[in-house]
Amino acid sequence: MPPLSRARIVSAAIDLIEREGADAISMRRIAAGLGVGVMSLYNHVPNKAALLDAVAETVLSQLAFTDDPGAHWTERVRIQARAFRQIAHHYPRSTMVVVSRHLQSTAGLLPVERALATLREAGFDAQDAVHILRTFIAFIVGSLLREVGVTPTFAPTLRAEAPGVEVDPLLFPEVGAMAGFFASYDHEETFEYGLDLLVKAIAVRLEERRGARG
Amino acid sequence: MPPLSRARIVSAAIDLIEREGADAISMRRIAAGLGVGVMSLYNHVPNKAALLDAVAETVLSQLAFTDDPGAHWTERVRIQARAFRQIAHHYPRSTMVVVSRHLQSTAGLLPVERALATLREAGFDAQDAVHILRTFIAFIVGSLLREVGVTPTFAPTLRAEAPGVEVDPLLFPEVGAMAGFFASYDHEETFEYGLDLLVKAIAVRLEERRGARG
DNA sequence: AGAGTGACACGTACGCTGTACGTACGTCAA
DNA sequence: TTGACGTACGTACAGCGTACGTGTCACTCT
Numbered sequence: 001m002p003p004l005s006r007a008r009i010v011s012a013a014i015d016l017i018e019r020e021g022a023d024a025i026s027m028r029r030i031a032a033g034l035g036v037g038v039m040s041l042y043n044h045v046p047n048k049a050a051l052l053d054a055v056a057e058t059v060l061s062q063l064a065f066t067d068d069p070g071a072h073w074t075e076r077v078r079i080q081a082r083a084f085r086q087i088a089h090h091y092p093r094s095t096m097v098v099v100s101r102h103l104q105s106t107a108g109l110l111p112v113e114r115a116l117a118t119l120r121e122a123g124f125d126a127q128d129a130v131h132i133l134r135t136f137i138a139f140i141v142g143s144l145l146r147e148v149g150v151t152p153t154f155a156p157t158l159r160a161e162a163p164g165v166e167v168d169p170l171l172f173p174e175v176g177a178m179a180g181f182f183a184s185y186d187h188e189e190t191f192e193y194g195l196d197l198l199v200k201a202i203a204v205r206l207e208e209r210r211g212a213r214g
Numbered sequence: 215m216p217p218l219s220r221a222r223i224v225s226a227a228i229d230l231i232e233r234e235g236a237d238a239i240s241m242r243r244i245a246a247g248l249g250v251g252v253m254s255l256y257n258h259v260p261n262k263a264a265l266l267d268a269v270a271e272t273v274l275s276q277l278a279f280t281d282d283p284g285a286h287w288t289e290r291v292r293i294q295a296r297a298f299r300q301i302a303h304h305y306p307r308s309t310m311v312v313v314s315r316h317l318q319s320t321a322g323l324l325p326v327e328r329a330l331a332t333l334r335e336a337g338f339d340a341q342d343a344v345h346i347l348r349t350f351i352a353f354i355v356g357s358l359l360r361e362v363g364v365t366p367t368f369a370p371t372l373r374a375e376a377p378g379v380e381v382d383p384l385l386f387p388e389v390g391a392m393a394g395f396f397a398s399y400d401h402e403e404t405f406e407y408g409l410d411l412l413v414k415a416i417a418v419r420l421e422e423r424r425g426a427r428g
Numbered sequence: 429a430g431a432g433t434g435a436c437a438c439g440t441a442c443g444c445t446g447t448a449c450g451t452a453c454g455t456c457a458a
Numbered sequence: 459t460t461g462a463c464g465t466a467c468g469t470a471c472a473g474c475g476t477a478c479g480t481g482t483c484a485c486t487c488t
Binding site (some may be wrong): 045053096100101102109110112116117120121124127129130131132134135137138139140141142143145149163167171172173174175177180181190194197198200201202205212 | 240312313315316323324326329330331334340341343344345346348349352353354355356358359360363381385386387388389391392395404407408411412414415416418419428
């Protein structure tokens with residue numbers, strides 16, 4: 001058995017979260033999973049909050065970039081957005097931990113740097129690039145939060161939402177009429193729809209900016 | 215003193231959350247705030263999770279609609295999006311509770327109904343309307359989550375982000391160059407930027423759809 | 429009037445939580 | 459050899475959610 005270390009503790013915490021959910025996690029259970037006493041953890045981690053921060057940071061650092069420098073900038077933006085969704089599929093239950101903690105470490109800074117570079121290369125000025133990035137992050141975080149909340153296991157990408165709930169068509173005519181679209185829910189299609197909407201929107205904005213300058 | 219009731223308990227819970235944060239909330243403290251025993255709460259609420267659901271539902275139901283049927287549909291979409299942000303300002307600490315719980319009650323259905331009606335009137339078909347709505351909700355939830363996380367008190371709309379953190383300009387040239395834009399952070403401006411992006415994007419999409427049909 | 433019934437406030441108790449503190453044991457430096 | 463230090467661990471405490479039993483009402487039905 002290798003000696004206890006911060007990395008091993010974080011890894012055990014992630015495993016536990018993925019196996020039993022974010023609510024089930026406790027210092028005692030993490031220690032039990034590692035076969036050590038509870039208080040031994042505190043030699044490597046100051047407290048539980050810091051441990052959860054480390055979990056979020058570790059998950060975020062797994063972000064895989066398959067950037068293609070030759071591709072059109074709109075495609076590169078899509079690729080980077082999908083990369084975020086990718087780790088949410090790898091660590092579904094931990095995703096809730098990631099998005100619900102606010103962290104400003106360098107772990108989250110690398111993707112930011114990449115995204116800003118892509119946007120600057122496309123021709124946006126600094127102000128626009130920052131705003132656009134924040135818009136995309138908001139969209140991605142909101143999307144992942146819904147996906148995680150709706151399907152804790154993430155397994156079926158298509159499922160019935162709110163199976164037992166029936167709405168009164170008189171009170172909610174629109175919702176009732178679209179019940180079919182609400183019932184079948186393809187997360188990927190929904191994500192791609194929003195992503196496409198945003199990418200095309202900033203493409204239009206770039207044209208405007210170029211027109212105003214030239 | 216009026217008799218204990220579900221409404222009074224939920225109200226006390228919201229007050230406590232706003233005063234001391236979502237982490238500080240416990241059944242014992244809520245009961246103490248109401249001047250009753252802990253177990254009395256369980257005569258009106260099945261458990262803590264249900265109470266938090268009720269909190270989320272109550273906060274969400276405060277959503278104020280100042281819809282203007284005469285306005286252009288793009289403006290009506292903006293108004294409805296801003297209404298969400300409005301309650302986040304009224305109940306900043308509870309907002310975290312709202313967005314982190316997944317609820318499918320009729321409380322959250324009324325705004326959905328309104329939004330879908332607006333989009334259908336604008337000319338979108340059912341499929342597009344649902345996708346667009348989900349995109350907007352993702353963006354709004356993601357935005358509010360960031361605003362809540364960055365400024366727990368919500369008080370200063372302009373503040374320095376990550377005050378002590380200095381980035382290495384060699385590792386992160388883009389981030390370093392835009393440090394100024396990261397440092398000053400106007401939540402409202404950021405939200406409006408993304409909202410404008412999305413509204414214009416769906417306006418373009420509507421034109422495409424009309425062109426394809428006509 | 430008396431008996432029965434249900435709703436509700438409450439106290440106690442159990443198993444769980446995070447973590448402060450003291451202790452014991454290993455390795456390395458002087 | 460002696461001391462210091464890092465680490466593992468046990469104990470202990472305050473606080474948590476809530477299952478369960480008890481007491482006290484208001485009310486209904488005989």
